[in-house]
Amino acid sequence: NRRIVLASRPVGAPTTDNFRLEQTAMPTIAAGEILLRSVYLSLDPYMRGRMSDAKSYADPVAIGEVMVGGTVCQVEQSNHADFVQGEWVLSYSGWQDYAVSNGSGLIKLGMQPTHPSYALGVMGMPGFTAYMGLLDIGQPKPSDTIVVAAATGAVGSMVGQIGKIKGCRVIGVAGGEEKCRYAKDVLGFDDCIDHKADDFEAQLASVCDKGIDIYYENVGGKVFDAVLPLLNTGARIPLCGLISQYNATELPQGPDRLSMLMGTLLVKRIKMQGFIIFDDYADRYDEFATDMSQWLAEGKIHYREDLVQGLENAPQAFIGLLDGKNFGKLVIQTNQA
Ligand code: NDP
Numbered sequence: 001n002r003r004i005v006l007a008s009r010p011v012g013a014p015t016t017d018n019f020r021l022e023q024t025a026m027p028t029i030a031a032g033e034i035l036l037r038s039v040y041l042s043l044d045p046y047m048r049g050r051m052s053d054a055k056s057y058a059d060p061v062a063i064g065e066v067m068v069g070g071t072v073c074q075v076e077q078s079n080h081a082d083f084v085q086g087e088w089v090l091s092y093s094g095w096q097d098y099a100v101s102n103g104s105g106l107i108k109l110g111m112q113p114t115h116p117s118y119a120l121g122v123m124g125m126p127g128f129t130a131y132m133g134l135l136d137i138g139q140p141k142p143s144d145t146i147v148v149a150a151a152t153g154a155v156g157s158m159v160g161q162i163g164k165i166k167g168c169r170v171i172g173v174a175g176g177e178e179k180c181r182y183a184k185d186v187l188g189f190d191d192c193i194d195h196k197a198d199d200f201e202a203q204l205a206s207v208c209d210k211g212i213d214i215y216y217e218n219v220g221g222k223v224f225d226a227v228l229p230l231l232n233t234g235a236r237i238p239l240c241g242l243i244s245q246y247n248a249t250e251l252p253q254g255p256d257r258l259s260m261l262m263g264t265l266l267v268k269r270i271k272m273q274g275f276i277i278f279d280d281y282a283d284r285y286d287e288f289a290t291d292m293s294q295w296l297a298e299g300k301i302h303y304r305e306d307l308v309q310g311l312e313n314a315p316q317a318f319i320g321l322l323d324g325k326n327f328g329k330l331v332i333q334t335n336q337a
Pocket of ligand 1: 240
């Protein structure tokens, strides 16, 4: 049984030294318990927060403990009346091969799900985040202009596609030409701007010629700086994530622009609202699942996974996630089905 534990807390960007791969004895189960064997592990930006002991909405992972994470597992052995060997479940068993569960918190995925790993992406936490942030906080109206960064990622790709379904004009922001082309050609965004381009700000202003009604915030930093002057009166900003800051060790250099930000929010009556998906919207998952499964069945939603083989490659893949190396929802295949 392999497991990856947090070896030390990162200062700045994580390195592979912050993680340690360990071999442990196979866990055994008691009456009423299940042995889970992980097949897919989700890697998500929030894990950077769990590696840090700064105060947040959730407790940090302790040094020497298994890294947390959503997984799709098969039941390997069952001493539990509600679970049978071979069935698939969505779990939160973390960066390890095997885990013991008493069944609580597990979500059943059936004996032969068509796409088991979708429960970690389009049908799971990231898809749900995109849906609630955009629809509940963003309140899109047809012909609104939406801007979303990390546009080809797990959340951003869904924000943009749901925006198109709702009749909006969608502008993506992504790192590099290939991701931008994919956002336009496959995801159907109206345009997508490369944030690495020298004239990024000017390009964004030129495609947002009617201003921005919804800025779905995933990244912060220079993308937010470019968006701020383009926001329309009454604009909405679902504040979902700030990935460009997750590795930061200090505030950015330069003049303090807080008063400019607050002045813009005031005179343009802009609503900016943070949210944490399961804390704020857990009771609305069914609404999302109904809509998303229908859109998938109708071919209205494209979903791209960046599938990396092998639990041992999780640290490197996670480090890359914080630096735009992933292309689509990052998932580790920990074991074969
Ligand atoms: P993605 O699949 O989008 O992967 C992260 C992407 O972020 C990278 O591929 C990269 O895309 C982009 N990125 C990384 N560093 C920077 C940077 N410095 N500047 C600009 N872009 C950068 O991840 P997710 O879809 O899983 O998450 C997207 C955001 O949503 C994150 O901020 C995450 O924390 C947040 N989130 C919030 C939740 C909530 O409940 N509030 C729940 C789930 C996610 P590119 O190469 O295109 O720049």
